[in-house]
Amino acid sequence: MGISGKSYVLGRREKGEGGAINIGRYYALDASLGADVFVDALKPHVILICGKRGYGKSYTMGVFIEEMLSLEEEIRKNIGIVVIDTLGIFWTLFYPNEKEKDLLERWKLMPKKFDLRILSSPANVEEYRKKGIEARELLIKTDELSPLHWAQLFNLKPTDYISAIIGRAISELNKDFSIDDILDFIKNDKRIKDEAKVIAENFLLMAKSWEIFDKNGLPINEIVKAGKATILDLSSYPEELKIVVVAIIARKIFEARIRERRKYEEAMIEKKKLKEEIPQTWLAIDEAHVFLPIESCLSKDILIKQWMRQGRQPGVSLILATQRPSSLDEEVLSHSDIIICHRLTAQEDIDALSKIRPTYMLESIEEAIKRVGTEKGVALIIDDTSETTHVIKVRPRLSWHGGEEPSALRA
Ligand SMILES: Nc1ncnc2c1ncn2[C@@H]1O[C@H](COP(=O)(O)OP(=O)(O)OP(=O)(O)O)[C@@H](O)[C@H]1O
Ligand SMILES: [Mg+2]
Known part of the structure; x- marks a missing residue:
């Protein structure tokens, strides 16, 4: 038992720890660590990770991906993960985190590599294949x-x-x-x-x-694969193209899941076995303000109107990360059932979060964020399901984190 005294699963109403992922531990004011913190991975969620530059958003997103890929086979085989990687940093999940071996040891964890599929431009595909990573050209049907x-x-x-x-x-x-x-x-x-x-x-x-x-494009079941993480490395495309790719792929996934849902009901009624075209999908989007801005934007239409407003029934989930919650459409904040907030200091971003401060929070967002302090990987979690807030330390990455800033001191 930890500091909080409880180790319940965030984002879940019922009891039970199956299908929950362990993203870190409770964090006390004296920086000591408490009980494990779990997040529900069985039901659809909208998870928003925010925080100022360099305090752990992409790192935390990587922890989510690692954990989803480590779920027990019975659950994992029903889930597909698609990562919208705008900066080309998630391929490093393919390598074990040797650089933070000592930190991992303190957490009684071991470096580990994860299998990936990458879809990207022909030039990137060639590079990835040289590294031994499964890669394929990303093709959209004209x-x-x-x-x-x-x-x-x-x-x-x-x-x-x-x-x-x-x-x-x-x-x-x-x-x-x-x-x-x-x-x-x-x-x-x-x-x-x-x-x-x-x-x-x-x-x-x-x-x-x-x-x-x-002319033909990739079929949707090449974009989402059950039990696997598919990284869409969009780093070499201009921003307008990134938006169009996300708008088209998000719509295709959503429509396929709606069809799936209908087939599921039919299979239940007729007591037949169901063969899914694509599994329940978790779409992870780093730099989410590009795709969900305040201004009108094609990817925003699909992600808000379909994924957020109607995503529960077809079983689609979002994990979003952004440096600038104030640049997101307000609906994104109100639809997020789990908010993970790393260090945040810009007043307009704090104000954006304050607007959705739930009534169960006794303190202001500003005070709550102060408890996060300056340590990287520490975050405030606002969990709408259990109507609670927590300060946690996200666990170290098992695989190599690729988003680090280059240092001029390093060769
Ligand atoms: N949970 C953690 N444990 C240990 N170190 C961490 C943790 N989270 C982040 N860090 C450290 O902080 C650095 C920056 O994290 P990350 O790349 O996730 O930042 P970011 O918030 O995504 O920044 P940006 O806005 O620039 O994308 C990492 O390279 C890592 O060294
Ligand atoms: Mg980042």
Whole structure:
């Protein structure tokens, strides 16, 4: 028993520790550590990790991924993890954390590597394969992009002439086309002025150079795999493309899970065995403010309207990390049932969290965050299910953490 006297599972109503992941230990004001802290991994959740730069958000997200991959087989086989890796830092899960061996020893833990699948650009795939990591090219089916997606990609208004040209081309091409097919269509379209053709072609050639759009694309069961973590390394893509990729993939996962849910009910009624196309999915998004900003944004529409508002029934969960909770759409904060807050000092970020301070918190968010102090990996947890708050120290990573700042002292 620890400082808190209890070691219940955060995010869970019922008793029982099966399917719970151990993310750290209770942390006391004198920096001593108490009982283990668990988080429920059986039910869908929206987990928000926030905190100022360099205090452990990505590290904590890595702990979640390690723990999900360490769940007992019976549970793990029903869960797929997809990581939206904007900075290309999560591949290091493939290596054991030898650099923090002493720290791990103090926690009675051992360095460990985890198997991964990575989807990324052809150049990155080559690099990953050289390291012995399973990697495959990330391919999005060209016909899955709506005129809105194309406009977002090129930073155009949907009402701009160029957007309209591309919109007409894709609507007439209808299905199973490539970027070359769009280029050909526009080239041969006599209704378009030459000047506009050149601009549209330039945009489309740029999109082609990203080597991500493809006539066929990857099927959804190549993006989410049961019992595995699939890292989508988007680090080499421009921000607009990252947003479009997340918008399309999040929608596809959600729709597949809705179909799955219907099949599940049918299988239960007809007492048949169910073969799932994709398992319940945990989508981990680092730098979440890119995809869930205050302003309108295609990825935000899907993540809030579908994943957050309706995610319980199809069984989809989010783990979000951000440096700037004040830059997130307010709905993200109110939908998060577990908030993990590392050190946070910017007043506007503290104010953003204060707006959603639940009534069961006796102190202000500002006072609660003060208890976190300056130690990396320490965090305040606000758990809406048990209506409690806790200060914890996140356990050390078993695998190598890749998000460290480079030091000018190091070679
Ligand atoms: N639980 C922890 N135990 C021990 N060290 C930790 C822990 N969490 C973080 N650290 C240390 O803090 C460093 C920074 O953590 P991390 O990369 O997660 O920061 P971040 O909050 O994601 O920052 P940024 O906003 O720049 O992405 C790590 O490299 C690690 O050395
Ligand atoms: Mg980070």
